[in-house]
Amino acid sequence: MRRFPAAAAVRSVRGDGSLTDERTPTMTRETSGSLADALARAGDPVQLLRNLQSRATTFPVQPEFTNWRSEQHAWTTTCALLDQSHHMTDLFVSGPDAQRLLSDLAVNSFAGFGVGKAKQFIAVSPEGLLIGDAILFHLEEELFDLVGHPFVLDWVQFHLERGDYDAKAQRDDNSAVRASGPPQLYRYELQGPTALAVVEAASGAPVPEVRFFGTTQLTVAGHRVTALRHGMAGQPGFELFGPWADGADVLAALLEAGEAHGLVRAGARAYSTANLESGWVPAPFPAVFSDHPLMAEYRAWLPAAKVGSVGGSFTADDVTAYSLDPYEVGYGRSVKFDHEFIGREALERRAAETTRTKVTLVWDAADVADAIGSLFRPGPGAKHVELPKARYATHHVDAVLHDGAPVGVSLDCGYLANERAFVSLAVVDVAHAEPGTRVDVLWGESPNSTKPQVEPHEQRTVRATVAPAPFVQFARESYRAR
Known part of the structure; x- marks a missing residue:
């Protein structure tokens, strides 16, 4: 790496707002070995993911400087x-075939992607479902930096190791798991x-x-x-x-x-x-659990400790029901069929078949207040609503209902002080995506999972109103005016 030399071996970082203790994920029997090993022990992937004993995701940066x-x-x-x-994790990919590797895995076009440019890199499974996304920087000729959540970086590293590419990768894990420095x-x-x-x-x-x-x-x-x-x-x-x-x-x-x-x-x-x-969904469920031979090979390669937990009210016997495609989360504009990539054929079909779209759900203030207020009443109460971010698992997936029937899933959720509103990003049927549509979100789990951040609680129905995603401009012009 010519421009960015390796870091010196310093145990802790002080004076910059980062946490000074280096924390690593807890290795348990359920997450030892490969993901394939973990699935073989658990038998049921849904129960494995819903009951993972890993802690909720935290950023290794000072929580607040003021409030x-x-x-x-x-x-x-x-x-x-x-x-x-x-x-965030960095994966520096370099060499004559670095761009070919990335192009083989991305739904994005690389036409005109010269040095000094960046893009949101999006990868899908052979079935056209999201593996993940990250930001890709073209730093120099034959040098790229893929920055973001490890899901998609692991996918790239797997293909580099198994494929015929004249390229190499240097990985810099985030400060929560980095061994030192x-x-x-x-x-x-x-x-x-x-x-x-x-x-x-x-x-x-x-x-x-x-x-x-x-x-x-x-x-x-x-x-x-x-x-x-x-x-x-x-x-x-x-x-x-x-x-x-x-x-x-x-x-x-x-x-x-x-x-x-x-x-x-x-x-x-x-x-x-x-x-x-x-309006960006930070951790869509990675579609790595299908029966496709490539995915079976990937699960045998991927350490089980890298798998994230699933939380929320949405439940399904088939783990693939948690997966999303790029069109559902608003990435359709990035999909380009000007090159061959893994999942292209399936994604072309999905382009014509997708029936869901991304929206913002504005949760009813009285219902959210009632859920929080249950802390002060006898009984188990509602699932705790953490502020400002209420997500309590790596992948948060709540059920969205309309007249009692399922119409989508609510994903990342939290409170926006600027709008004085509790909102979530969601994927819902197009028929229920019009701003102003009333829906319900099921908050909490039934039955309660055994994740350490889940206390005994009762599931609650929270009313919500559909709004556009991104929400900000709509809120400035319409939501607060009402």
Whole structure:
């Protein structure tokens, strides 16, 4: 790696807002060996995933710098700085066949994807169902960085190892599981109306015009910084990254420049909700459980400890019922049939057959308040509603009903202080996707699973109203006006 050298072996990171203890997932008998081994022991994949003893997903970054309400407010009114250095995994793929490998696995086109560009990389199974997504950076000729949740990175690494590719991969796991040392790269996200002003003040020069998901080079605190034009939570912004050794200097310069522009550091609690405003589903269930021979080979390769838990009221005997396709979660615009890739034939069929679409569900305030209020009444009460993010498993899947009949699934859920609303991202039948449609969300599990974050509780029905995804612009113009 020419531009980003390996990190020095430092046990803990202090002074940058990250947690100082290195935490690793608990290895239990249920997650020892490969996923194929775990499934053979469990017999039922649904019960294995619903009862995994792994803890709920946490970001290895300071939870709050002020409070999560003010930190959410900052990306709407001024500028929020979010530290992305620690919770994502990087897979650096290099070599003459690096792009061919990625193209063979992605639904995205690579036409015109030159150095300095980035895109959302989306991979599907042979059945055309989502394996996962991540952000792909084209850093240099024959050098790419795939950044995000390990699901899709594992898929790429598997195919690199089994395929005939003149390429290699260097992996930098996130700070929750890394064996030692800090990340190779720092990543600082600046979001909000004054983000551009902060970047220009820190760099001492106007930021060049750059298209969305394009990059440019800046100088901050005497260091070369790559800036990705990006946006989260429906606001303009930039993602700045570079070698870890430069990170403290760059952060200090951004904080100093931000003093005049209302900069607020945002911790893990606020950051975890940004996707609810922008409409991105962070952890769709990975479609790795089918009977296809390729998937059986993958399960024999994949460590069972990398499998995430499933929570929520949606239940099905067939584990594949939890899977989604790219069209259902709003990725249809990224699918291009200008190249061959795994799952292409199936995805072409799904393009014409998909009957569900992504929406936002605005949960009834009185019903949510009643569920929270059950903490103060006798009896088991409702499943605890954590604020601001209520997801309590890696993959959260609640049942959505209309007149008692199933019409979809509710996914990531939480509270948006800017809108004073509790919302979830959902996939519902097109017939029930019109904004204003009333539906019900089943909150809580029946029967209760044995996940450590699940207490004895009673399932509740929460009324909800369909709204567009992304939700933010609709909320500004219509929701709060009502």
